[in-house]
Amino acid sequence: MELSEIYNNIYFAVGVHPYDATNYDREYLEQYITHPKCVAVGECGLDYYRLPETIEEIEEEKRLQKEVFIDQIELAKQYELPLIVHIRDSSADSLEILGKYAGDKGGVLHCYNADEALLKLISKNFYYGIGGVLTFKNARKLINVYPKIPLDRLLVETDAPYLTPHPHRGKRNEPSYTKLVISKMSELSNIEQRVLEEKTTQNAFNLFNKMV
Structure with missing residues (x-):
């Protein structure tokens, strides 16, 4: 604060x-x-x-x-x-x-755990935080579910100092590594990195609208 x-x-x-x-x-x-x-x-x-x-x-x-x-x-x-x-x-x-109590402002599922059932919360105005886990070799579940998340529901995050993306896994995480997450997202979705950067940034402003 x-x-x-x-x-x-x-x-x-x-x-x-x-x-x-x-x-x-x-x-x-x-x-x-x-x-x-x-x-x-x-x-x-x-x-x-x-x-x-x-x-x-x-x-x-x-x-x-x-x-x-x-x-x-x-x-x-x-x-x-x-x-x-x-x-x-x-x-x-x-x-x-969340289905019973969440309000209109929704929120973000931090470090989205790839449970497909949670995609039902899109209707409650929720976003899905994607971090370094997407770059891990054993992240098959998240890799499979990721394409099912609409572009306007995606956010990029770090969970710093944890969950550092490959190839820096095991080191201290930091915001600059979000580019590695964006790169993996681009690879999986065939969407240009620039587009993903712009859209996820706009999504963040839409959700946390006091920052606008």
Whole structure:
């Protein structure tokens, strides 16, 4: 937030990751959501990759994550902001919640996990964040699903410092590497890189319209 107040071209999003659901504080979050340069709520969502061992603990963890996710969706609707959504091993529950609660502003599925069922959220004004995973040799599922995403629903992202594109995989990720993602997108779609750069940039402005 501090940097956004110094530089005109820096904006921010604020949200509580599902791993931090136990620390969720709605009033604290609202202090930042109301800032004029906050452009989205997130990343928020569901993550079932690391769950407790007992059935009771698992159910409680899922219940808490869902509760916190839904409340952040409600905040996004209240302040007319899009969502940045984290989905890991939780597509069915995420789809159900977003289908029921998401508002008109939609959002982006951060590091889209290639679950084709989630493409139903196009009708809810969601975009699909494509990052370095698309360049990985073992990304067959994403490579197969990618052509099914409409051009006007695509965003390019880094997830820096993680998920660095090939051939820099294993190193610290950075925004300049998005060109490698665009290159792979161009290869898979037969769309010129320049067109993809222009369109995904416009998509970002359409979604995060406070940046315009």
